[in-house]
Amino acid sequence: MSLTVAVQMDPIADINIVGDSTFALMLSAQARGHTLFHYGAEDLNYRDGRVWAKAHPVTVQRIAGDHFSFGEPRNLDLGDEADVVLMRQDPPFDLGYITATHLLERIADKTLVVNDPAQVRNAPEKVFVLDYPQFMPPTLVTRSLDEARAFLAEHGAIVVKPLHGNGGKAIFKVESDGANLSALIEVFNMTWREPHMVQAFLPDVAKGDKRIVLVDREVGA
Template structure:
């Protein structure tokens, strides 16, 4: 049955259609006959129990520079006129993002929101992962220079990163001599009110960091992301490159541990990051990426798997 799908995302004209996961999801939905609307997160409105957005009917095509066409904008009631809302805007996971989850939660009993907005709000990438600390590298959450200094003395080289950062931004390696740690903590404490994540540096990062995609709790595929020359960050957005990969036994164990909880929480599309075949570093639930690269290497259809899961959920929610 054709669905009405509202996609909440960043401006369409700014995406890279060659690798953008949101665009791949839109192409897949359109191919299935679903009707697509686009709106930016700031277009959300609420009054008298209704949540609506100024939204544009949209059609998409894989043509660089001419990849979308917008119709006339309309006021789209997301609780009554949409079957699915894809919440796909990029982080930062700030108060604007959190407010959007609160508004969309008010329609979640009538419209399927992917990923579930309450679960997205309660599972920020670098905090939710603490539930699976047995798979993580040594980790400290702090704003304290003294605590970070003691952690460095215990573990040697460390990595310091924002707790709610994204895309490999603002990740710093501090070597055993501690040079610049004090200044870095001062900068971080000025820039962010929340504590920061400090982790033991993993030399295995030179061999890459694996992005594993899970769909409704099941493994859909993975890529290995290699850091660029002179970099410790392997995110594709900061110059990393992707290669085909297989899962290790420990990675399968990690996925088996996470899968049932992701499914229970309504986190249909999730990307986890694993270093060295065994160290879980993030559980990405806000706007996961990587499905285009996975499909290019494996010949799979991860977007189709996601839509299969969405369509099942819609049918269950409507009693069909």
């Protein structure tokens, strides 16, 4: 059965098709005969119980620089016309992101929204993983310079990053001498109201990272 799949994501023109998991999902859905639409979270609308988006029909192909083609945009009723909505936009985990989860919750009884908007909202990735300290480097969540200094003294080189950032942005390594830690925490506190994540530096990061994809509790990659 052919499905209508609406993909809520960042601008598709800007993605790296080599490593982008959303693009891989779109390729797979298209290969199975499903119809794809693309829109951004900023394109969501609500009125009289309906949630819709100004969405483009889209086809995709694994050719860098020519990896997608848009059709004419139209208002797509996500509750009545879409079978599946893939909520795939990157953070920041801000009020725009949270509002999108609230709007998509309103169609969850009609349309399969992946992942569940309430659970996306309740499980921001850098907070959710605190439940699994055995799989993490030593971690501190704080806005306090004194706490960050004490953590640095205990662990040597550390990494400071936004609690709700993504894509490797605004991640800073601080060496064991603590140079610039004070200025860095000051800038972070001026930029973000929430606490920040501080972790012990792991030299093995130079070997790269690996991503595990779970589908229906099965490891996909």
